[in-house]
Amino acid sequence: MRIGVPQEAAANERRVALTPDVAGRLKKSGFEVMIERGAGTAAFFPDEAYTAAGAAVSDRNSVLQSDIMVQVQAPVPAEVPRYREGGAVVASFQPGGDPALVRQLAQHRLTAFSLVLLPRITRAQPMDVLSSQATVAGYKAVLLAASAIGKLFPMLVTAAGTLPAARVLILGAGVAGLQAIATARRLGAIVFAFDVRPAVKEQVQSLGASFLEMAIDEHAETAGGYAKELSEETHRKELAFLAGAVKDADIVIATAAIPGKKAPVLITAAAVQGMKPGSVIVDLAAETGGNCELTQAGAEIVRNGVAILGPLNLASTVPLHASQMYAKNVSAFLAHIVQDGRLRLDFEDQIIRETCVTHAGEVRKS
Ligand code: NAD
Numbered sequence: 001m002r003i004g005v006p007q008e009a010a011a012n013e014r015r016v017a018l019t020p021d022v023a024g025r026l027k028k029s030g031f032e033v034m035i036e037r038g039a040g041t042a043a044f045f046p047d048e049a050y051t052a053a054g055a056a057v058s059d060r061n062s063v064l065q066s067d068i069m070v071q072v073q074a075p076v077p078a079e080v081p082r083y084r085e086g087g088a089v090v091a092s093f094q095p096g097g098d099p100a101l102v103r104q105l106a107q108h109r110l111t112a113f114s115l116v117l118l119p120r121i122t123r124a125q126p127m128d129v130l131s132s133q134a135t136v137a138g139y140k141a142v143l144l145a146a147s148a149i150g151k152l153f154p155m156l157v158t159a160a161g162t163l164p165a166a167r168v169l170i171l172g173a174g175v176a177g178l179q180a181i182a183t184a185r186r187l188g189a190i191v192f193a194f195d196v197r198p199a200v201k202e203q204v205q206s207l208g209a210s211f212l213e214m215a216i217d218e219h220a221e222t223a224g225g226y227a228k229e230l231s232e233e234t235h236r237k238e239l240a241f242l243a244g245a246v247k248d249a250d251i252v253i254a255t256a257a258i259p260g261k262k263a264p265v266l267i268t269a270a271a272v273q274g275m276k277p278g279s280v281i282v283d284l285a286a287e288t289g290g291n292c293e294l295t296q297a298g299a300e301i302v303r304n305g306v307a308i309l310g311p312l313n314l315a316s317t318v319p320l321h322a323s324q325m326y327a328k329n330v331s332a333f334l335a336h337i338v339q340d341g342r343l344r345l346d347f348e349d350q351i352i353r354e355t356c357v358t359h360a361g362e363v364r365k366s
Contacts, residue, residue: 002032012312031338060297068090112358115333143183168252177193198220248276251279298311
């Protein structure tokens with residue numbers, strides 16, 4: 001059974017779905033692996049490293065004809081007919097984001113899996129691309145803020161005077177938020193965090209940050225551990241509470257999300273007006289609408305002296321480690337779906353059922 005790894009088609013995508021190390025391990029476990037020439041270059045993995053690991057390096061047409069294509073982003077619609085009819089593809093995409101593409105994958109009888117649909121259950125953790133890539137994004141968000149702000153993070157006592165530590169506020173303490181807390185602390189900032197799920201308070205404190213408490217009368221967490229959308233009244237209370245909190249912050253890293261929904265607005269335009277000039281907001285929710293009312297996806301704007309960054313695909317800007325973790329996730333997933341050299345499509349299995357987007361000509365997730 002041959003695994004194919006294409007060069008990612010999107011201009012802002014520097015990751016590659018398999019690293020030489022993981023390709024070598026797959027080869028040892030009985031797969032053939034074929035990489036498109038140059039596919040790993042932007043992530044600093046040269047073709048020679050793949051060849052040394054036992055993978056074949058070839059042109060795009062040959063790679064696309066593999067039994068299982070593994071990639072970071074979804075196939076490009078124009079290229080779907082070039083994939084092996086009846087083959088499989090493993091990628092990371094929201095099927096609802098492009099229904100026409102999903103229909104096309106089904107028509108070409110591809111068995112397509114999306115790793116962003118994995119259930120957040122313990123046995124799926126080694127395959128969890130949302131967590132691995134959010135870890136990278138949370139870390140990088142703090143570095144973006146650190147280079148945009150006109151201050152140093154740590155408190156410094158010098159002959160030229162004493163500098164107070166920067167105050168960083170993290171909104172949403174999920175995987176990205178917790179990594180942002182840890183990174184900001186390592187740089188010496190005083191860190192505060194807020195989340196609607198009270199369960200995260202201890203995790204926030206164990207990383208050396210203070211948890212901002214707001215009395216919430218409703219249960220804001222689903223049985224699966226995710227946040228729920230708040231009632232209008234609680235959301236209004238939250239906006240007022242956060243308008244006060246952001247006034248004291250030098251940096252706000254916003255990571256709040258609700259699976260499958262638009263991101264909640266947590267910082268209004270009026271709240272931005274109350275912030276100090278020179279402050280920085282990094283809005284990791286830019287892709288799904290933004291946690292700040294003023295965020296522009298993919299852009300950096302300044303309002304009343306406050307810089308608002310809405311970066312997209314941050315994980316791709318740390319391509320080596322992001323690819324390394326992604327490749328490990330993919331290989332754990334392959335071990336789950338392939339048995340004795342054949343695709344194991346047991347739809348009783350929660351992992352297979354929830355990640356399979358198309359199979360046997362049918363759309364299963366839209
Ligand atoms: P996410 O990206 O869906 O959301 C980020 C954070 O935003 C969450 O902490 C959420 O509570 C918060 N949030 C949502 N609405 C908010 C609001 N109005 N105000 C403030 N904060 C708000 O979350 P995630 O990082 O994907 O993690 C979600 C959960 O899944 C966490 O409990 C995490 O520990 C858990 N998880 C479990 C596994 C597993 O395998 N068991 C793996 C990964 C994550």
